Amino acid sequence: MTSAVVAVVGVGSGVAVLGAVHAMVNARLLRRPTLPPPPCSEPVSVCVPARDEGANIGACVEAIRASVGVGQLEVLVLDDGSTDATCRVASAAGARVVTGRKLPEGWLGKPHACAQLAEIATGSVLIFVDADVRVVSGAVAATVDLLRRHHLDMVSPYPCQLALTPIERLVQPLLQWTWLTFLPVRWSERNGPDTMVAANGQLLAVDTVAYMTVGGHSAVRGSVIEDVWLARAFKRMGKAVAVVDGTELATCRMYDSWPALREGYTKSLWAAGSASTAGLLALAYLVPPAAALLGRGRVRALGLAGYAAAVAGRAVCARRTGGRVADSAFHPVSVGLLIGLGLRSSRAKRKGLLRWKGRLVG
Numbered sequence: 001m002t003s004a005v006v007a008v009v010g011v012g013s014g015v016a017v018l019g020a021v022h023a024m025v026n027a028r029l030l031r032r033p034t035l036p037p038p039p040c041s042e043p044v045s046v047c048v049p050a051r052d053e054g055a056n057i058g059a060c061v062e063a064i065r066a067s068v069g070v071g072q073l074e075v076l077v078l079d080d081g082s083t084d085a086t087c088r089v090a091s092a093a094g095a096r097v098v099t100g101r102k103l104p105e106g107w108l109g110k111p112h113a114c115a116q117l118a119e120i121a122t123g124s125v126l127i128f129v130d131a132d133v134r135v136v137s138g139a140v141a142a143t144v145d146l147l148r149r150h151h152l153d154m155v156s157p158y159p160c161q162l163a164l165t166p167i168e169r170l171v172q173p174l175l176q177w178t179w180l181t182f183l184p185v186r187w188s189e190r191n192g193p194d195t196m197v198a199a200n201g202q203l204l205a206v207d208t209v210a211y212m213t214v215g216g217h218s219a220v221r222g223s224v225i226e227d228v229w230l231a232r233a234f235k236r237m238g239k240a241v242a243v244v245d246g247t248e249l250a251t252c253r254m255y256d257s258w259p260a261l262r263e264g265y266t267k268s269l270w271a272a273g274s275a276s277t278a279g280l281l282a283l284a285y286l287v288p289p290a291a292a293l294l295g296r297g298r299v300r301a302l303g304l305a306g307y308a309a310a311v312a313g314r315a316v317c318a319r320r321t322g323g324r325v326a327d328s329a330f331h332p333v334s335v336g337l338l339i340g341l342g343l344r345s346s347r348a349k350r351k352g353l354l355r356w357k358g359r360l361v362g
Contacts, residue, residue, distance in 0.1 A: 009291040013306025015284035019181045020313030026180045027320040031244040037142035043072035045123030049113030053131035054084035061093035069141035080113045107221045115217040127205045139249040143205045153210035153239035156199040157246025160322040162253035170334045176321040189242045194235035198243040201227030247322045267356045269345035285335040
């Protein structure tokens with residue numbers, strides 16, 4: 001029994017160590033924007049899908065319109081059946097606002113909104129931005145520079161995730177931590193299977209011709225994590241896709257309370273993982289700290305090593321992406337919450353209870 005426990009704790013701690021080392025390598029290799037960026041001479045369309053975003057859309061549009069270094073910029077907002085003042089606020093902020101069409105069978109709301117925006121956009125680069133994102137003045141030009149300088153077809157500059165309440169601080173940093181820990185970011189740009197990609201629709205830029213070639217958002221019409229599946233569609237067509245450091249380009253506060261966070265993750269986590277993923281996370285990030293607390297001798301030593309590695313890896317990610325390094329000490333709690341949210345999401349999916357902003361999503 002003791003040897004089996006030692007083996008399990010040893011394997012879990014080993015995975016945590018490897019993950020931490022990989023995160024350190026990725027943090028060093030992660031592409032970063034040039035600030036201030038070189039001027040952008042080509043036409044750029046910034047597309048903002050919005051549904052009941054009256055409280056967010058004004059500041060979002062104003063930040064985009066304050067962009068510098070872009071000679072030809074259009075800001076498009078699609079009002080996707082809002083019941084609040086989204087349309088009026090977006091128009092007052094200076095965006096061109098388009099009323100969305102009725103949601104067709106087989107489509108989810110965000111892919112449909114993005115597809116409609118792409119239909120009317122005139123830029124050679126399309127940049128999709130969520131309404132809760134705030135870009136800095138050089139973000140648009142810097143994003144286009146990342147796309148062109150590195151000869152990419154899609155680039156996802158990952159925004160700095162603002163996390164203010166305790167629950168946000170526990171869960172939100174895991175967004176960056178997951179791909180920095182498990183994805184070989186530079187190698188996967190042009191190599192590897194289409195499953196080996198990361199993307200964030202909060203700030204996502206594509207070459208327009210490449211986007212049309214892969215079928216645009218119609219290729220991911222029914223996906224609840226349309227950003228990742230769009231990146232996979234690009235990869236399947238042989239396109240170059242990269243997730244890069246967008247910490248200095250934009251911020252986003254996705255959720256401001258536990259109920260909002262819980263429902264947001266419940267909506268989508270079922271599509272982002274599996275039972276084997278949850279098992280691996282538990283083995284590497286829950287078993288070692290449990291062994292450190294409850295074990296003795298070699299078991300405890302291995303557990304402490306695994307816990308220390310997990311904290312170190314999380315701290316590296318936090319430092320690279322603008323998070324709170326001190327929160328890394330609570331990494332086992334974070335992973336436990338993520339696994340719990342994933343189970344809740346899978347259960348809601350099985351029961352057909354997934355909804356978001358008044359619509360069924362699965």
